[in-house]
Amino acid sequence: MCLICVDIQKEKLTSIEARRNLKETHTTLAKKHILEILRLIWKKEDEEQDKMWEEYNRLMYCETD
Numbered sequence: 001m002c003l004i005c006v007d008i009q010k011e012k013l014t015s016i017e018a019r020r021n022l023k024e025t026h027t028t029l030a031k032k033h034i035l036e037i038l039r040l041i042w043k044k045e046d047e048e049q050d051k052m053w054e055e056y057n058r059l060m061y062c063e064t065d
């Protein structure tokens with residue numbers, strides 16, 4: 001595990017920031033580990049997309065209290 005994995009799991013990085021960090025540090029990482037990081041980033045993107053749709057639906061259907 002590297003800093004990128006740790007930060008993704010601690011929700012300290014967005015998928016975009018994680019990708020940027022990966023780009024900067026990938027030369028120092030094992031190829032196998034790069035795949036593991038990408039897998040975490042993809043998972044994170046899925047979660048972010050879910051949140052985006054939730055927000056979109058809230059706006060579209062104007063749930064008011």
Ligand SMILES: [Zn+2]
Binds near residue numbers: 003
């Ligand atoms: Zn890692």
